[in-house]
Amino acid sequence: MTMTLSETRTEAAAKRAGDARAWTTDRIVVHALLIFFVLLAVGPILVVVLNSFKTTPAIFGGPFALPTEKTFSIDGYLRVFTRGNFLLNYENSLIVTVTTIVLTVVTATLAAYGLTEYKVRLAPMLGGLFIVGIMLPIRLGTVPILEIMISWNLVDTLTALILVYTAMSIPIAVTLMVAYFRTVPTELKEAARIDGAGEFRTFLIALPVVKPGLAAVATLTMLPVWNDLWFPLILAPSRNNQTVTLGVQQFVGQFLNDYPALLAALTLGAVPLIVLYVIFSRQFIKGLSQGVGK
Numbered sequence: 001m002t003m004t005l006s007e008t009r010t011e012a013a014a015k016r017a018g019d020a021r022a023w024t025t026d027r028i029v030v031h032a033l034l035i036f037f038v039l040l041a042v043g044p045i046l047v048v049v050l051n052s053f054k055t056t057p058a059i060f061g062g063p064f065a066l067p068t069e070k071t072f073s074i075d076g077y078l079r080v081f082t083r084g085n086f087l088l089n090y091e092n093s094l095i096v097t098v099t100t101i102v103l104t105v106v107t108a109t110l111a112a113y114g115l116t117e118y119k120v121r122l123a124p125m126l127g128g129l130f131i132v133g134i135m136l137p138i139r140l141g142t143v144p145i146l147e148i149m150i151s152w153n154l155v156d157t158l159t160a161l162i163l164v165y166t167a168m169s170i171p172i173a174v175t176l177m178v179a180y181f182r183t184v185p186t187e188l189k190e191a192a193r194i195d196g197a198g199e200f201r202t203f204l205i206a207l208p209v210v211k212p213g214l215a216a217v218a219t220l221t222m223l224p225v226w227n228d229l230w231f232p233l234i235l236a237p238s239r240n241n242q243t244v245t246l247g248v249q250q251f252v253g254q255f256l257n258d259y260p261a262l263l264a265a266l267t268l269g270a271v272p273l274i275v276l277y278v279i280f281s282r283q284f285i286k287g288l289s290q291g292v293g294k
Contacts, residue, residue: 076264079260080268084247100166111177112178113181130171130174180209
């Protein structure tokens, strides 16, 4: 039976009234706290971005004021791009980050599928080793890693960073993907095998079921790789192989008293990662929460 226009409006009004009644004291307090913490997290970033478009006197005269016609300036960004090496830094960071994500996702997905699908005696021990890998910080092995890269002639190359970051990301990626592959219906895989699908084809059939986990793994891999300063400083310190984080750090040291350029460099280093996280935040939160729940 089709509802009339008046009935639809009455139902909508009742729903709005129910939502209004739902604003209890506890709910108001929770939302107020959430807004406070959002402002606490986003506020400093906004201050840095706004002041990067000001002159030096305007930064000290009104750090929380918006840029005006008199105070607006992009000289800091011009000095960053003319005196810095940011375009090459961005290219290096993109190469390292994207390659690491691809290698981590592919390797961890295959390993997790093997650990969940094949019941061998070593499977629990291998799974435990991946969990231990999460607990042990990779920076403790900096000296052996450096010695290995020297013996392989990979020092001061992007390849060294990619190998280290992939090894660093695989343990948590495998642990998360194992939780997802355990939720793939057995009937789906058995039906694929009955229809004549091989193991790799069966793996591809099960892959769409764990798609949220792939998004979570990609995001978890991206954040520490883009932000890392330690290994670029040790394994790829030359000007031609610097990543964004290392480039920003060295630029800050050179232009410590040039506040517009300093804030512009910090903005250029942080904003791309923030934008990527905002775009993929829903997939990341969904994938991570479902993985924990499973």
